[in-house]
Amino acid sequence: MRRLLDITGLRAGYGASRVLNGLSVHIDEGESIGLFGPNGHGKSTLLKTISGLLRPTAGSIAFDGNDITTQRPPAVVAAGLIHAPQGNTLFGNMRIAETLELAAFSKRAKAEATRRIEEVYVLFPRLAERKQQFARTLSGGERQMLSIGCALMCAPRLLMLDEPTLGLSPKLKEELAGAIAKISKTGVPLIVVEQDVEFLLSLTDRLYMIEHGEVVREISSANAPDHEEVMRLYFGAEGAH
Amino acid sequence: MDALLATLVSGLVLGSLYALMSSGLSLVWTTLGVFNFSHGALMMVGAFVAWTISEVLGLGPVVGILSGTLAAGLIGVIIERLLVRPFYNNRNMLLITAMTTLAAMVILERGAQMIWGARLKQLPRLVPGEVQILGTTISAHEALLIVLAPLILVALWRFTVMTNRGRSLRAVGQNQDSAALLGIDVPVAFALAFGISAALAGLTGALLGSIRFITPTMGSEPLTKAMIVVIFGGLGNLGATAGAAYLIGFIEAFLIFGLGLYWTPFVLFLLMILVLLFRPNGVFGGK
Numbered sequence A: 001m002r003r004l005l006d007i008t009g010l011r012a013g014y015g016a017s018r019v020l021n022g023l024s025v026h027i028d029e030g031e032s033i034g035l036f037g038p039n040g041h042g043k044s045t046l047l048k049t050i051s052g053l054l055r056p057t058a059g060s061i062a063f064d065g066n067d068i069t070t071q072r073p074p075a076v077v078a079a080g081l082i083h084a085p086q087g088n089t090l091f092g093n094m095r096i097a098e099t100l101e102l103a104a105f106s107k108r109a110k111a112e113a114t115r116r117i118e119e120v121y122v123l124f125p126r127l128a129e130r131k132q133q134f135a136r137t138l139s140g141g142e143r144q145m146l147s148i149g150c151a152l153m154c155a156p157r158l159l160m161l162d163e164p165t166l167g168l169s170p171k172l173k174e175e176l177a178g179a180i181a182k183i184s185k186t187g188v189p190l191i192v193v194e195q196d197v198e199f200l201l202s203l204t205d206r207l208y209m210i211e212h213g214e215v216v217r218e219i220s221s222a223n224a225p226d227h228e229e230v231m232r233l234y235f236g237a238e239g240a241h
Numbered sequence B: 001m002d003a004l005l006a007t008l009v010s011g012l013v014l015g016s017l018y019a020l021m022s023s024g025l026s027l028v029w030t031t032l033g034v035f036n037f038s039h040g041a042l043m044m045v046g047a048f049v050a051w052t053i054s055e056v057l058g059l060g061p062v063v064g065i066l067s068g069t070l071a072a073g074l075i076g077v078i079i080e081r082l083l084v085r086p087f088y089n090n091r092n093m094l095l096i097t098a099m100t101t102l103a104a105m106v107i108l109e110r111g112a113q114m115i116w117g118a119r120l121k122q123l124p125r126l127v128p129g130e131v132q133i134l135g136t137t138i139s140a141h142e143a144l145l146i147v148l149a150p151l152i153l154v155a156l157w158r159f160t161v162m163t164n165r166g167r168s169l170r171a172v173g174q175n176q177d178s179a180a181l182l183g184i185d186v187p188v189a190f191a192l193a194f195g196i197s198a199a200l201a202g203l204t205g206a207l208l209g210s211i212r213f214i215t216p217t218m219g220s221e222p223l224t225k226a227m228i229v230v231i232f233g234g235l236g237n238l239g240a241t242a243g244a245a246y247l248i249g250f251i252e253a254f255l256i257f258g259l260g261l262y263w264t265p266f267v268l269f270l271l272m273i274l275v276l277l278f279r280p281n282g283v284f285g286g287k
């Protein structure tokens, strides 16, 4: 099967501190994957390295058959690999509508901007009601919606969402989870980082558990472990380090 | 009454000059978070290049002014690349770039001295003749400055608010990583902001070159005034900066009228210190 994203032996970190220790993950054409695992073990670092914010010290990243290991963010975005980062505050002194328009920055995205902005407003009516509101005045949930909305404006061919429901109330979480499921149904492949393994199992085809910057377990949603086993995996791992 | 109106008009001319200078400083500040001390020297470069193209090569003031604008913009991009960008992400960036842009100012001023010498130079007026404003006679060239300044400010404002390229400069200033993840090239945004700002300074210098004498240090006084303006207006908001520019222009004109040239800078700087003490975010700024 064709690989949409192929990451092998990736090493990266911040200055002297190494976070990713030879990590390998992949996405086949037509599938979505989830990443989970204890906090501080490199999930966000992995996404930052894929999108070019961090430069890997070893390993390779190929997207759609092209090597993008050392590409900078503008080139990665232009290729359609889009990353909505964890806790994205975007631009406090910019209005919602303006931010969404700006997000269609690349040439490819600009061509689809008019259609996509309508789709974003349909997906997130709360944003449509607040077009002229400044980003800094948004609630956590609204900010998350804007972040995902911006990612959609970038015309994603693969969308990476980093903890899109972090810190939200159960009701808002459900709302966002529903929106993400809708995005997935439109055929956009996803990489989703989440703590909620059950949500990931329902949304994606495969899960990687990441610990100490390495893949420690791969789970297929088709023969998923039961709830208890997931809990044991999780908290067993948390207790171990 | 006549004296009052004449003072108002001269305040308007000064305000236009300060608005053009300080809007560039403000643009660089909002995009890079850097204060460019070579801004006045870039203005001077614009004036000298305009003079050389117009008078020495005989291509006329219009080509001269355009060349001065372009040359200053180009040197601005070079200063950003060589003297500002290497210190990005440095903890002491603000202090270091204050030093490096001051160094750029000295280099440009000494360079101009070497190339063009100390003899006073002046550009011919872009438009000849005189016009009447509020019963006061000023040169048509000064009137042009009064009309041009708000037009340029509005164009700059529209650029930063209505176009994605302009918005990208504001975005980079507020959150570099988020901007990069939308496909915005952060170094390109830096260079663009610096280039536009420097080009504005060059244009201002070229226009001022037919009102004042062109000398290697002609930019230092407008730079200090622009600094007072951005302290009054608060850095980072184009509207507030422009408002403050005209306010300072009027205050200065009235101080010159009432107190004379000698005491005016003294009072302006006193006002600046008071603003810093009591309204540190500027007179139009929030808390």
Ligand SMILES: Nc1ncnc2c1ncn2[C@@H]1O[C@H](COP(=O)(O)OP(=O)(O)O)[C@@H](O)[C@H]1O
Binding pocket: A014, A017, A019, A038, A039, A040, A041, A042, A043, A044, A045, A046
């Ligand atoms: N900007 C940064 N500078 C230095 N260290 C960082 C930075 N961001 C994250 N780290 C460190 O890298 C490690 C992995 O963090 P992260 O990738 O955010 O983990 P996760 O997303 O899995 O919770 C942590 O030890 C964290 O402290």
Ligand SMILES: [Mg+2]
Binding pocket: A040, A043, A044, A045, A086, A162, A163
């Ligand atoms: Mg994280």
